Amino acid sequence: GRSVKYLDEYRDDTIARAGLGSDREVLGQLQWFVTAVDLMERHLASLLVEMSASGFVRELGFLSIGAYAENRLGLSRTSIEDRVRVARSLAKRPRVQRAYVTGAIGLEKALLAVQILGSGCVDTTSENEWAEHLKECTVKRLRDEKRALLFAASVEGRIGAPVPMT
Numbered sequence: 001g002r003s004v005k006y007l008d009e010y011r012d013d014t015i016a017r018a019g020l021g022s023d024r025e026v027l028g029q030l031q032w033f034v035t036a037v038d039l040m041e042r043h044l045a046s047l048l049v050e051m052s053a054s055g056f057v058r059e060l061g062f063l064s065i066g067a068y069a070e071n072r073l074g075l076s077r078t079s080i081e082d083r084v085r086v087a088r089s090l091a092k093r094p095r096v097q098r099a100y101v102t103g104a105i106g107l108e109k110a111l112l113a114v115q116i117l118g119s120g121c122v123d124t125t126s127e128n129e130w131a132e133h134l135k136e137c138t139v140k141r142l143r144d145e146k147r148a149l150l151f152a153a154s155v156e157g158r159i160g161a162p163v164p165m166t
Helices: 004-016 023-054 065-072 077-090 094-101 107-117 124-136 139-156
Strands: none
Touching: 004 023, 023 065, 023 077, 065 077, 077 094, 077 107, 094 107, 094 124, 107 124, 107 139
């Protein structure tokens, strides 16, 4: 997974050499910057969740955390709202949350997991299966599974969390 240690280890050299070197080296630099931005956005979302929960966003005169992020931080409202939604929802899903926080799964997979698993109870075994499944499958496959699983649940009237398709 992605980690602060990885970012710290290569930060000074990567920043100093940004855009310099072979194509392979520039590609590595690009990956480092993408990883750095992703990690910062994950941590930023956690801070914004706390700001929102404490009511501070409203004290600042904003109706939502997305409006605050857009107007004060110059960030995409929908991107921040997605990150915050994931941070809030995965607080109830520690195994999937661990996969997201460590970078084993990205934002898109985390959003799809939130939609598939819903807000109800999910037993530990099912959550473990989902956490592993999310790491292994592609985003496209997960989108297809979401459609199939949610359709099946609506037809069957099922309320509980679906199991991963294998």
